[in-house]
Amino acid sequence: MSVAYVIVTVLGAVMAGFSAGSVFAGAKYVVEPLAQYGVPRSWWVWLGIAKAAGAAGLLVGLLVPGIGRLAAVGLILYFAGAALTVVRAHHYAHVPFPLIYLAPAAASLVLGLAA
Template identity: 75%
Template sequence: MSVAYVVVTVFAALNTGFSAYSVFAKASYVVEPLTQYGVPRSWWIWLGIAKAAGAVGLLAGLAVPALGYAAAIGLILYFLGAVLTVLRARVYKNVVFPLIYMAPSAASLVLALAS
């Protein structure tokens, strides 16, 4: 296990955990876009839970690699879904935000597979 993998994975988990917290706290910078994209309010808690589970899974992957692979793949798929949601809503200026959250998870997966 390389130092780069550990650092990137911890960063990805913190980044994703913060994103989950933002949903749970109903931060305006999260809630307003979700509303604009047409995401039903009843989904918000589940989206936050998915992010939180992914963050925990990334950290667990430091001890059990299969959990880390699964969490990283799940988060990549989650944020790809977010990209599609933003594109469907035609709010093209915001498409970069889910990509920014997805990049550390993807890097974590690449580094895990490389080690």
């Protein structure tokens, strides 16, 4: 297990956890765009749970690599879906935000597979 893998994985977990916490807290900078994108309010808690589970999975993956890989794939799919949702809503200037969260999950997967 490389130092780069640990750093990127922890960073990805912190970022996904922060994103989940922002949804749970109803942070204006998160929930207003969700409403603008047309994401039903009934989904918000489930989306936060998915991000929190991904964050936890990345951390568990430091001890159980298979779980970390699955969590990374889940977060990649989640944030790719978020980017597609933003594009579908024609808010193109917001596309980089989910991709910023996707990047450490993807890097974690690549570095984990390379180990």
